[in-house]
Amino acid sequence: MLRTYLNFIIFLLTLFFLGFSEKEDKKSFEYLLEKCDHALDMQEYDEAIDCYLKALSMKPGTKGIHEALGYLYLMKENYDRAEEELQKELELHKGSPFSRFLLGILCLLKGDYDRAYPLIEEAKNKFLSISALKILPKQMPIYMKFFYENSGLLNFSLGFLLKVNGDLSGAEEEIQSALKNGYRKEDCLIQLFDIYLQKNEIEKAEKVLSDLEEDGERIEPLRDILSSIDRERSKEISKKVKFSIRYLKDSIRSILLKMNQQAISAIERGEIERGIELWKKALNVSERSFHINYNLALILFDLGKLDEARKYCKRAINVGDPFYHHWAYNLMGNIYYREGRYYEAINEYKKAIDRDKDFIVAHYNLGSAYNMLGEKDKAEREWRFVVEHSKGGIKESKREDMIKKGELEIIILVEEKKPYFYSRKYLGFLYLEKGLKEKGIEEFEEALKIVPSDPECHYELGKIYMSLNNKEKAIYHFEEAIKNGTKNEKEAKAFLKELRNE
Known part of the structure; x- marks a missing residue:
């Protein structure tokens, strides 16, 4: 009886520990997947690949892992391995629309346009059919999240294929939609440039080129193409395109x-x-x-x-x-x-x-630009605006x-010049140029209340007070200028020597 009871207890404990172990394994696997997804989102592709391969070794055949690997190899331009992973995903999970779409992009990149077209068209039709239901992105199936975030890519890739197949009007419509849906402006404009050139709509091609000049980096060869109406070269350039794919696990x-x-x-x-x-x-x-x-x-x-x-x-x-x-x-x-x-x-x-x-930052800068052009009155107006609207330098x-x-934190990496301080300081210089010494003193003194160690203000005040025969203040400001590293140290020391010998 006792042995039976003990065996029963051991059996229960075994079940408990097995269950505990399974829970721990599940927790460990879920944590690993989170790590994989994070690396993917952060575009740390090698780390993500290693992570997903480890996850596969733990649970082979898990839905979505081969798809993610296919995407990662696609981004690393390892097209053979990408196709292998995507095909595995489709074998294991036949209803994977995004894997079929990625396979379509892969075929497109490899130049297999006949195979690419039905795959991409199917993806677009799926997206449109569900979009028509007006489902919020959060409520969409996971693959629809990808299509929602890549709607511009759907238009762009389909437009690219239509252009290759000679349907220039259809291609133009899709590329324009891609542009509207936020796909890369430069890539869209290059495709439109080629479309208009092939259609002999030269004015439209010129307009696209002017837009590219505002926003693009690849315009030099296009200028030559337009001047010579070299349609074949235009086709070649328009085919050299990388596809921007958002395969994101998080928002x-x-x-x-x-x-x-x-x-x-x-x-x-x-x-x-x-x-x-x-x-x-x-x-x-x-x-x-x-x-x-x-x-x-x-x-x-x-x-x-x-x-x-x-x-x-x-x-x-x-x-x-x-x-x-x-x-x-x-x-x-x-x-x-x-x-x-x-x-x-x-x-x-x-x-x-x-x-x-x-x-006021812009007002200060505007004053500086006017000053550089010698428009002193306009400079004074802008700097005076800064002084009057800065509340003593507090509101900068x-x-x-x-x-x-804002939704995102902005970091000011370049330290903004203190507009109030600099406006006071440069108003001081401006008034000195006009021979208004008292006004100059006022501005430099106010500037020093904000930055007490500014050597230029001290040096200029030293010169002004020296010219006004205020020996005590002149000596003080020259000493402060030297102490704080004035670039006019030699002159300041000479003035001090002169003042002390009087």
């Missing part, structure tokens, strides 16, 4: 938040190139993010890469939330200013001010409002 917004924060952390650690890399990867998730484009433009501006900064700044203006456009216009003005193109800088600063009348920007209202 676009969530991924952008993570990638933006990772980029910010990298910048804060001094890993500038890593930060730039992460922001560029984030644009593969969504090109239409103001925050990512603006941050990229800002760091590239800081690095002196002005052409590249201009590209991302334009994108921030063209696709971003208009609420933030004044910041992008101001940055565009700074790019032109640094290039010495002051009239163009003025136009951009004015655009920023048109969108936010109280944007609307940066906090911008971060609070």
Whole structure:
């Protein structure tokens, strides 16, 4: 009896531990899949591949893993392995519309257009049929989430195939829809350029080329093609295209938040190139993010890469939330200013001010541009505006409002010059040029209340007080100028010697 009872207890304990072990295995597998999905979303492709292969070794045949591997190998341009994985997914799980779509893209990239067309057309029809039901993205089947996030790609790839098959009107319609649905502008315009050239609609091709000049990087050969109407070369160039595919496990917004924060952390650690890399990867998730484009433009501006900064700044203006456009216009003005193109800088600063009348950073910059052109009265007007609207230097920007209202955190990588301080300082110089010493003193003294260690203000005040025979104040300011590293140290010491020998 006792033995029977003990055997029963052992049996129950065995069941308990087996159940516990199964739960732990399941938990471990789910954690591994989360890790895989995170690596995929972050575009860490090698890490994601290793992770998914490990998951397959734990639970072969799990739905979606071969599909994810197919996508990853596709992105790494290992087309044979990509096809192998996608075919496995379709063998195991025949109703996988997204695997069929990825296979269609793969065939397209390999030049197997006859095989690609029905696969991509089928994907588009599935998307349209469910979209017509007006289901919210959150309520869609998982494969529909992918089609929802890739609707522009559906149009673009179908338009590409229609063009290859000679249906130029159908191709134009699909490419225009791709553009409307947010697919890569540059890729769409290159396809439209080729379509119009093949249709002999030269004026439309010229218009597309002008749009590309505003937003594109691949326009040089297109200019030659247009001037010679070289249709064959146009076809060749339009076929050299990479397809932007969003295969995301998490939401676009969530991924952008993570990638933006990772980029910010990298910048804060001094890993500038890593930060730039992460922001560029984030644009593969969504090109239409103001925050990512603006941050990229800002760091590239800081690095002196002005052409590249201009590209991302334009994108921030063209696709971003208009609420933030004044910041992008101001940055565009700074790019032109640094290039010495002051009239163009003025136009951009004015655009920023048109969108936010109280944007004192832009008012300060506008004053600086006027000053560089010798328009002193206009410079004085703008700097005076900053002084009068800054509340003693406390309100220097609307940066906090911008971060609070935005969906994503914005990092100001280039430290904004304190508009109030610099407006006071340069008003001081401006009044000195006009011979208004008392006004100059007032401005320099106010500037020093904000930055007490500024050597230029101290040096100029030393000279003014010396000219006014105020020996005590002159000595004080020359000493402060030297202590704080004035570039006019030699002159300041000479003035001090002269003052002390009197």
